[in-house]
Amino acid sequence: MAESAMxxxxxxxxxxxxxxxxxxxxxxxxxCILEELPYAYTLQDDKRGxxxxxxxxxxxxxxxxxxxxYASYCNKxxxxxxxxxxxxxxxxxxxxxxxxxxxxxxxxxxxxxxxQKRSPPCIQDDEDCFPTTVDQLxxxxxxxxxxxxxxxxxxxxxxxxxxDDVLPEPSTLLKMFGATICNSLSIMNNDLNVxxxxxxxxxxxxxxxxxxxxxxxxxxxxxxxxxxxxxxEGEECTITYVDVMDPAKxxxxxxxxxxxxxxKCVKCIEEINALxxxxxxxxxxxxxxxxxxxxxxxxxxQDILRCHLKFIVVYNDYTCQ
Ligand SMILES: [Zn+2]
Ligand SMILES: [Zn+2]
Ligand SMILES: [Zn+2]
Numbered sequence: 001m002a003e004s005a006m007x008x009x010x011x012x013x014x015x016x017x018x019x020x021x022x023x024x025x026x027x028x029x030x031x032c033i034l035e036e037l038p039y040a041y042t043l044q045d046d047k048r049g050x051x052x053x054x055x056x057x058x059x060x061x062x063x064x065x066x067x068x069x070y071a072s073y074c075n076k077x078x079x080x081x082x083x084x085x086x087x088x089x090x091x092x093x094x095x096x097x098x099x100x101x102x103x104x105x106x107x108x109x110x111x112x113x114x115x116q117k118r119s120p121p122c123i124q125d126d127e128d129c130f131p132t133t134v135d136q137l138x139x140x141x142x143x144x145x146x147x148x149x150x151x152x153x154x155x156x157x158x159x160x161x162x163x164d165d166v167l168p169e170p171s172t173l174l175k176m177f178g179a180t181i182c183n184s185l186s187i188m189n190n191d192l193n194v195x196x197x198x199x200x201x202x203x204x205x206x207x208x209x210x211x212x213x214x215x216x217x218x219x220x221x222x223x224x225x226x227x228x229x230x231x232x233e234g235e236e237c238t239i240t241y242v243d244v245m246d247p248a249k250x251x252x253x254x255x256x257x258x259x260x261x262x263x264k265c266v267k268c269i270e271e272i273n274a275l276x277x278x279x280x281x282x283x284x285x286x287x288x289x290x291x292x293x294x295x296x297x298x299x300x301x302q303d304i305l306r307c308h309l310k311f312i313v314v315y316n317d318y319t320c321q
Contacts, residue, residue: 008033009237011205013127017261018138020207021237027227033214033237034202034225039134040086040111041187041198041221042104048072054082056187056196056220068094070102086111093162106158108184108197112176113159113168131201134179140260141178152177182259187218196221208259209238210251210267248272 008031009021027033043053051058052074062072065079068091073079079087089110094102112134119133131137144152152174159167167173183204187196200223203216213229214237225239242254248271255263 011128011130012236014207014236017207019127019205021205023231023233023235023237025233027231029227029230031227032224033227035222036200036202036225037222038187038198039201040108040115041196042108042111043196044194045101045104047195051189051195052078053087054078054085054221056218058189065091067091068098070094070098086114089114092164096164097162102162103158104197106155106162108180108199109155109159109173109176110163112180112199113163113173114165116168116176117165130205134176134183134199134201137179137183137201137204139175139178140182141174143260144174144178144181145257148181185216185223187221187223189218198223203239206237206239208241208255208263210240210242210244210248210263210265212238212240212244214239 007024008027010024011019012022014020021034023033041056043051043056048070049062049072052062053071054073055078057074059074062074063079065071065073065087071082071087071090071094073082083091090102090107093110116133116135155177156170156173159173168176180199184197184199185203186194187198189195198221203223203225206214206225213227213231213235214225215228216223216225216239225237231237241259242251244251244267246254248268252263252268255261
């Protein structure tokens with residue numbers, strides 16, 4: 001591991017990608033440059049009863065909470081840790097809503113709401129500092145798709161029913177929801193199966209690349225950001241937000257839907273430029289592109305006029321689709 005994870009990376013403000021992290025010195029491949037415990041996390045619904053709710057380790061002798069008979073722990077120490085973290089509140093809710101399920105997505109938002117209430121308000125929001133609360137993260141809530149907005153309405157309905165405390169304003173909740181979509185990380189077991197979802201405030205500063213120089217690994221609830229290449233001082237630290245094995249068009253669609261940006265990394269540009277005639281753009285769009293290229297390449301005024309007239313015909317065909 002690097003001398004001090006705190007000093008291995010620093011926050012920078014970029015003109016195009018909001019905030020990001022850069023390396024404070026060179027590192028060889030395979031070094032840990034950031035280690036972090038989650039701000040909030042929840043075990044996935046289908047993993048309940050097989051993994052400890054607190055340490056997220058798999059255990060065959062889990063003991064259920066004797067009060068709600070829902071959350072399970074590997075030992076007393078994990079149970080105490082979870083009681084202080086969130087279960088004091090969750091236990092009351094679970095008993096009240098029984099036998100309704102408590103989805104991990106609703107639970108994650110509930111944990112964030114309660115944690116924000118307990119934390120002192122953030123008085124400074126320096127752009128070159130690590131965030132200390134969820135409010136300081138990007139949320140892109142105004143760009144959420146119709147499907148995501150519908151998901152939010154359902155979630156809001158559940159929260160209103162489940163929570164006995166006064167909830168923050170719906171606009172604040174929508175911002176929190178947006179922040180969880182674009183900043184949460186999957187927590188994986190040793191077989192790389194997703195077992196939980198977590199919000200890591202420092203790691204959320206990492207920007208995306210389809211050819212990243214870092215990757216995250218989970219050890220229970222703790223994550224480590226490891227270099228996967230030799231890196232230089234001042235270079236931006238990146239992870240991938242999507243499956244890099246997917247074709248560029250699929251990656252770009254995923255990034256646009258969940259993170260609201262179009263990736264312009266070298267890998268995307270090269271892959272898209274190399275697309276053949278079956279690139280899925282459609283015959284009309286390709287004709288339009290060709291016709292524009294002909295205008296650019298036309299040598300005399302007569303040719304330019306002819307190409308312009310052809311362009312108008314092709315353009316009309318294209319827009320009438
Ligand atoms: Zn445990
Ligand atoms: Zn309980
Ligand atoms: Zn890319």
